[in-house]
Amino acid sequence: MGTLSARGFLEPPALAGRVAAGELPPIDERLPREPFVVGPGVLLQQEHMDWQDGRYGGTLNGAATFATGFVNLAGGSTILRSPSQTTATSVPNIVSAFSHSDDYTTFRFTIREGLRWSDGVPVTTDDVRFTFEDIYGDPDVQRPWPTDLYTQGDANLGPAKLSVTDQYTFELVFSKPYGSFVASLNSWIPNYDIIFKPAHYLKQFHRKYAKPDVLERLVRENKRSSWVQLLQSKDVPHWEIGEARAMGLPVLNAWVLAEATESRRVYERNPFFWHVDASGRQLPYIDKVVNNIVVDTDAQTNAILAGQVSIASGGEVTLAKMPVYLQNAQRSNLNVFTTGSFNNPPLLFLNHDYDYQATGSGWQKLVTDPDRRFGRALAAAMDSDGVNKSVFFGQYGPPMLNNTVHDPALAKRLLDEAGMNRLDGNGFRLGPDGRQFTLRITYAAASADFTPVAELLKEQIEAVGIRVDVDRVDTTLFDQRKAANQLMASLAWNDGPAWPSGISEDYLPVHKGPWSPATWTYYITGGKEGRQPPAYLKAFYDLHTARKQFPPESAQGRQVYDQLMRWLQDNYVFIPTTGARTTPNVVDKRLRNVPKKGAPYELDTYINAEAMWFAEQ
Amino acid sequence: MLHYIIRRLLIFIPFLALISVVSFTIIQLPPGDYVDTYVQNLQQQGGTVNAQERAALEKQYGLDKPFPVQYGVWMGHVLRGDFGNSFLYDRPVADILAERVPRTMAIALAAILLTWLIAIPIGILSARRQYSFWDHAFTFLSFLGLAIPGFLLALVLMYVVYDKTGWLVTGINSPEFRSAPWSVDKAVDMLKNLWLPLVVLAVTSAAGVSRVLRASLLDELKKQYVTTARAKGLPEGKLILRYPVRVALNPLISTIGWMLPAVVGGEVVVSKVLNLPTTGPVLLDAILSQDMYLTGALVMMLSALTVAGTLLSDILLAVLDPRIRYE
Numbered sequence: 001m002g003t004l005s006a007r008g009f010l011e012p013p014a015l016a017g018r019v020a021a022g023e024l025p026p027i028d029e030r031l032p033r034e035p036f037v038v039g040p041g042v043l044l045q046q047e048h049m050d051w052q053d054g055r056y057g058g059t060l061n062g063a064a065t066f067a068t069g070f071v072n073l074a075g076g077s078t079i080l081r082s083p084s085q086t087t088a089t090s091v092p093n094i095v096s097a098f099s100h101s102d103d104y105t106t107f108r109f110t111i112r113e114g115l116r117w118s119d120g121v122p123v124t125t126d127d128v129r130f131t132f133e134d135i136y137g138d139p140d141v142q143r144p145w146p147t148d149l150y151t152q153g154d155a156n157l158g159p160a161k162l163s164v165t166d167q168y169t170f171e172l173v174f175s176k177p178y179g180s181f182v183a184s185l186n187s188w189i190p191n192y193d194i195i196f197k198p199a200h201y202l203k204q205f206h207r208k209y210a211k212p213d214v215l216e217r218l219v220r221e222n223k224r225s226s227w228v229q230l231l232q233s234k235d236v237p238h239w240e241i242g243e244a245r246a247m248g249l250p251v252l253n254a255w256v257l258a259e260a261t262e263s264r265r266v267y268e269r270n271p272f273f274w275h276v277d278a279s280g281r282q283l284p285y286i287d288k289v290v291n292n293i294v295v296d297t298d299a300q301t302n303a304i305l306a307g308q309v310s311i312a313s314g315g316e317v318t319l320a321k322m323p324v325y326l327q328n329a330q331r332s333n334l335n336v337f338t339t340g341s342f343n344n345p346p347l348l349f350l351n352h353d354y355d356y357q358a359t360g361s362g363w364q365k366l367v368t369d370p371d372r373r374f375g376r377a378l379a380a381a382m383d384s385d386g387v388n389k390s391v392f393f394g395q396y397g398p399p400m401l402n403n404t405v406h407d408p409a410l411a412k413r414l415l416d417e418a419g420m421n422r423l424d425g426n427g428f429r430l431g432p433d434g435r436q437f438t439l440r441i442t443y444a445a446a447s448a449d450f451t452p453v454a455e456l457l458k459e460q461i462e463a464v465g466i467r468v469d470v471d472r473v474d475t476t477l478f479d480q481r482k483a484a485n486q487l488m489a490s491l492a493w494n495d496g497p498a499w500p501s502g503i504s505e506d507y508l509p510v511h512k513g514p515w516s517p518a519t520w521t522y523y524i525t526g527g528k529e530g531r532q533p534p535a536y537l538k539a540f541y542d543l544h545t546a547r548k549q550f551p552p553e554s555a556q557g558r559q560v561y562d563q564l565m566r567w568l569q570d571n572y573v574f575i576p577t578t579g580a581r582t583t584p585n586v587v588d589k590r591l592r593n594v595p596k597k598g599a600p601y602e603l604d605t606y607i608n609a610e611a612m613w614f615a616e617q
Numbered sequence: 618m619l620h621y622i623i624r625r626l627l628i629f630i631p632f633l634a635l636i637s638v639v640s641f642t643i644i645q646l647p648p649g650d651y652v653d654t655y656v657q658n659l660q661q662q663g664g665t666v667n668a669q670e671r672a673a674l675e676k677q678y679g680l681d682k683p684f685p686v687q688y689g690v691w692m693g694h695v696l697r698g699d700f701g702n703s704f705l706y707d708r709p710v711a712d713i714l715a716e717r718v719p720r721t722m723a724i725a726l727a728a729i730l731l732t733w734l735i736a737i738p739i740g741i742l743s744a745r746r747q748y749s750f751w752d753h754a755f756t757f758l759s760f761l762g763l764a765i766p767g768f769l770l771a772l773v774l775m776y777v778v779y780d781k782t783g784w785l786v787t788g789i790n791s792p793e794f795r796s797a798p799w800s801v802d803k804a805v806d807m808l809k810n811l812w813l814p815l816v817v818l819a820v821t822s823a824a825g826v827s828r829v830l831r832a833s834l835l836d837e838l839k840k841q842y843v844t845t846a847r848a849k850g851l852p853e854g855k856l857i858l859r860y861p862v863r864v865a866l867n868p869l870i871s872t873i874g875w876m877l878p879a880v881v882g883g884e885v886v887v888s889k890v891l892n893l894p895t896t897g898p899v900l901l902d903a904i905l906s907q908d909m910y911l912t913g914a915l916v917m918m919l920s921a922l923t924v925a926g927t928l929l930s931d932i933l934l935a936v937l938d939p940r941i942r943y944e
Contacts, residue, residue: 061792066658142676144669155667223702223709232677233707239659243707262716263788263795263894292792299787299892302775306785308792331783475657476649476907524668 007031009280012056014287015271024271025120027282032114034096035276036081038283042091043608045083048599052592053277054285054613061310062291063303067265068242069291070314070606077192077252079109079185085342085601087186087501088553094123094192094252104179104549111168116272117250121200125164130199132162134206135235141206142228143235146194148184151175152548156526179550179557183502188607191238198250205231242267242291254284254610265291275610285613307332310588311612313605314342317584319392320448325586333589337597338395339605341581342504344496345396346453347574348382348441349513350375353531354488356518362431363488368534369418375572377414380407381464382457387578391452397579402569411464420466428467440469443491444478453577454491482514490514497580497601500561502552507568508544515573516540540567590614618935625928633921637695640916641688644909650680651704654906678704691913701910705903710914713899718918720789721895724814729876731819732826733869739823740830741862744838755827762824768886771817775891778813786813787892814891829868837861863937870933877926 002010007028011019018024040051062069080098082089092098097110115123136145136159151157151174160172174181184190203209205218207227215227222245224230236246241253244260251257254275255267267289275283292308294300301321304312305328317325325336352368355361366374383406384399399405415421419432431437439461443450451472458468473481481487492513495504509516519537521530533541543564550557568574583602587594593611595604652674656666666674675681679690694701700710739759743752779785788795789810794803837843838861846856885897896915903911935941 142673144667144673146670147667155669229677245707259796261796263790264792266796290792292795294787295892295894295898296889298890302779302785302787302892303792306779306783306787308785474647476647476653479653479657480649 004280009276009282010056012269012282012287014056014269018271030116030120030272031276031282032096032112032116032274034112035274035282036091036093036112037278038275038611039278041083042081043083043611044595044599044604047596048084048604049593049595049608051611053279053281054592054611055615056281056285056287056613058286058614059288059290059310060286060609060612061308062289062312063294063300063309064291064316065294065296065300066242067244067260067291067293068240069265070316077254078188079192079195080182082186082501084599084604085498085501085503086553087183087503087551090182090186090551094196098185100179100182104177104181104551105174107172107174107181107185109170109172111170112274113168115252115274117198117200117252118256118270118272119198119201119250120272121198121250123196123252124167125170126167127196127199128162128170129164130202131195131197132160134199134208135197135202138208140228141231143232146190148181148190148194152178152545153180154545154548155524177549179554180502180548180552182551186501187503188603189503192252193238196252197235201248201250202231202235205234255289263293265293267291273610284610286609289609304334304586305332307334307588309586310591311605311609312587313339313583313585313602315447317586318448319395319582319584322393322584325584335587335589335591335594336584338582338584339595339598339602340497340600341583342495342498342601342603343493343581344576345392345579345581346443346450346491346493346577347496347513348378348457348577349487349490349492349515349574350378350572351485351487351489351514352516352537352571352573353485353514353518356531360433362433362435362437365432366418366420368536371418372570372572373414373418374420375402375575377411377418377464378461378466379403379572379575380405380411380414381461381466382406382575382577383460384576384578386460387453387456390456391449392578392582395582397582399576400579401565401574401576402572403576403578408464415464415466423465426467427465428462429465436467438467438469439489440471441489441491442471442473442478442481442487444473444475446475446493450491457491457577482510482517485514485517487514491577500552500558502557507564507574509540509573513574536571540564540571543567588614590616622928622932625931629921629924632924633917636920637692637913637917638688640913640920641691641909643916644904644907644912645684645687647907649907650675651678651907651909652680655704687909691910700914703903703908703911705906705908705911710911713911714896714914714918717894717896717899721897724811724893724895725818728815728818728822731815732823735819736823736826737830739827740834740865741857743827743831744834744865745857747835759824759827762820763828765821766886767817767821768890770821771813771887771890774813774817784809786810789893814887814893817887817891826869830865833868834861834865837864867934867938870937871930873926873930873933877922877929 004010005026005028009027009031011027015024019026040046064070077094079094080090081093082091090098094112094115095109096112098108100107111123111125117123135141135143145159147153149160157175160174162170162172164170205215205227207215219227219230222230222233224233233245234249236243236249240246241251242257242260242265246257247260251270254270254273256270257265258268259266269284269287273283277283292303294303300316303309304317305324325334328334329336350367355363379402382403384403385406388394388396415429420429420437422430422434424430424436429437441454441457443454445451454470458470461468490513494506494512498504499507506512509520516537518531519533522532523541543560547557547560547564550560552561585602585605587605591612592615593613652671655674656671659666679687691701702708703710703713706713739755743755746752775786787810789807790803791806791810794806797803843856843861846860885901888895888897900915903915
């Protein structure tokens with residue numbers, strides 16, 4: 001252990017050389033007046049991670065099929081921070097103080113004094129003003145407002161209005177109560193860059209600030225066709241922070257892109273990262289992140305098995321490969337454990353807008369039945385446990401939402417009552433309109449488990465007499481049919497476990513599988529296009545708007561969420577095929593401050609990478 | 618001859634223009650465009666894109682214009698030597714090609730050379746000693762070689778090597794050398810990784826080539842000029858290599874035409890399995906994500922190489938075989 005600085009911090013050895021050479025100010029001058037202190041329970045709840053203050057050094061290796069890779073979501077550089085995927089604690093993170101009016105229309109922020117971009121330039125309200133006025137507010141830039149900045153996420157209600165008080169303090173004002181904005185501020189999905197963009201860097205690409213001849217030269221040098229394209233490419237969203245064009249972009253993340261070649265991306269520690277631990281070390285503990293680009297997921301798996309990867313989770317690993325991870329764990333020094341997931345397993349979506357313009361449609365009769373007997377029958381026919389055992393090694397959770405009882409006899413009775421009591425020549429039920437009925441389930445296989453799940457569903461649902469067609473299509477075609485309202489039923493994932501915190505709301509009618517695409521169009525166009533929702537669907541939109549008014553994890557927010565969940569359950573717009581997802585995580589055995597087995601989200605393994613450190617072994 | 622070559626080269630130009638129209642049309646045929654792919658990727662990671670953002674993206678990529686206009690813009694740039702920017706990689710297409718094509722060519726030419734080194738001696742031996750033990754042995758092996766798909770051989774070899782030695786053959790260099798400057802260590806590392814794809818590519822194609830050579834050589838060996846030469850007392854080795862083998866190589870030379878594009882297509886599957894950064898996987902990714910400029914450039918290039926390769930083999934045949942004349 002080295003010597004502490006005057007302010008009580010420990011200079012990372014990796015930076016000591018540059019500090020000594022005078023290229024970098026010493027640590028006391030790099031950190032804001034009040035740094036953000038990370039310790040037990042800050043990044044992840046205490047029961048899910050045994051926090052230990054760490055030591056500096058090491059390289060985190062990744063293997064990804066795309067430039068950025070998931071590792072770079074790491075850093076937790078959100079405006080507010082709550083442990084894991086929650087949004088209730090809302091500790092000021094980039095900002096040092098945060099408050100809101102009682103009606104959730106005005107949000108007041110104070111930027112951490114002395115907080116600096118990764119190139120050492122202070123973060124001030126000019127960065128916010130630039131983002132609002134010169135990026136979103138300048139029609140020439142062609143960068144529309146992100147959904148989170150619209151009042152209640154609704155473009156019809158207009159974007160937030162910015163008022164700057166001084167160098168560090170600013171306010172955002174919305175036209176209606178928008179408490180769920182708190183979730184956006186806590187979420188890594190919009191991250192900090194919807195509000196804070198490095199003005200000092202981006203101004204050189206903006207016509208308003210740059211000298212015309214210099215800008216023209218930059219456009220040419222970067223092989224873009226106009227300054228607009230140049231600015232758009234240099235204003236890199238955090239999803240693409242590993243793209244070559246992000247070289248030189250000042251960030252607020254734990255690591256900064258330092259090398260972008262065709263075969264790998266290297267990130268080095270951000271000397272100005274403002275997180276510290278209780279013993280005075282600046283985070284991240286690990287000096288470098290190397291992301292080796294592999295051609296496909298098989299090459300990725302090979303790299304993981306051979307121990308070339310220090311951390312792999314999320315979409316980079318699958319439960320189906322668990323046996324090979326374990327088989328190679330010892331040889332390659334891997335720690336393999338399972339956690340919960342940010343995603344639900346495939347859900348069966350029933351499109352309540354399908355055929356809505358046809359007169360006497362059998363499908364419409366089934367889905368609008370006030371007793372929802374068709375949906376209940378499908379749920380009773382579906383064997384959640386069977387899917388779990390056959391496809392997921394019995395590792396997924398117990399049945400959930402509205403698929404809790406497997407009872408084919410009940411399913412048959414409900415279908416009889418719903419008007420599907422006549423059979424065709426092949427023994428399948430006719431629709432309530434007396435015509436042949438086929439439940440067509442369309443899906444685009446986002447992962448390898450879709451096809452076996454779809455086949456099992458077909459078997460289970462046909463066992464109660466409904467003819468099922470399973471139709472696997474390409475993602476693009478799936479999206480087109482979804483947009484054209486041509487999907488009767490579909491299978492898709494979503495971010496269910498992140499709904500209560502408001503980080504995700506992809507239960508909405510078209511966000512994953514469509515369950516009411518036409519009324520959603522009506523909703524977002526303010527009634528100009530689409531289908532006016534019938535009373536029972538309108539109830540959903542009322543709940544949706546009501547939920548937007550409160551922070552998702554406040555008492556009122558929870559109350560509306562419970563009602564919303566009940567609505568989703570009772571209306572059978574989607575039915576889970578099995579219980580909550582379990583997913584593997586593979587990390588280097590020497591890594592510490594890693595989530596424990598059974599932690600709720602695999603994403604936390606990446607998002608908290610700033611906290612990880614290598615123990616010697 | 619010169620007249621013939623010039624005529625062939627002139628036909629080449631309108632032919633390329635035709636190819637460009639066809640390839641651009643084919644790229645547009647599947648539903649959706651690159652923005653769809655982009656939005657899906659973002660959604661899979663948890664992000665969302667609203668309608669305004671989507672429209673801005675379409676405008677940014679020029680996808681909001683009708684198809685003939687898009688083609689016109691593209692052609693205009695291509696004629697000035699600018700292949701546009703790849704959407705997927707966000708880099709000039711020309712840069713991507715400059716990086717990958719030489720590497721792909723090198724691997725493939727090495728593989729072709731290795732193929733011939735293996736196949737030609739085997740073909741000659743099998744034909745000279747027809748129905749001998751060695752002929753049967755090599756026949757059996759080459760049928761195996763023909764029957765085993767390259768990717769499977771690659772997978773099995775990779776697994777066996779990893780399981781026995783703990784060495785994972787992947788990519789051209791191991792991760793730690795990928796960005797290192799060239800050194801002896803790096804070259805050794807490259808050989809440790811590259812022998813496997815070369816062996817896989819060579820073994821699978823040598824099987825076919827040796828069969829072809831054996832068959833055509835057998836035809837030649839029965840001909841009267843061989844008997845005459847033998848009767849005149851020409852040494853056997855000199856005789857075989859100088860006359861019948863030279864004629865029997867014709868089929869190999871005429872296949873250069875389609876070997877060249879296969880070279881740049883880069884044995885997609887093998888490259889995928891062995892994580893090789895060649896043009897093959899890029900082409901596949903570009904097509905899958907509807908990165909139209911990159912796909913367009915690659916398809917044009919493959920077509921141009923097919924045409925050039927055919928011309929090359931025609932010329933080589935004329936040079937090597939005095940019986941072939943074009944005028």
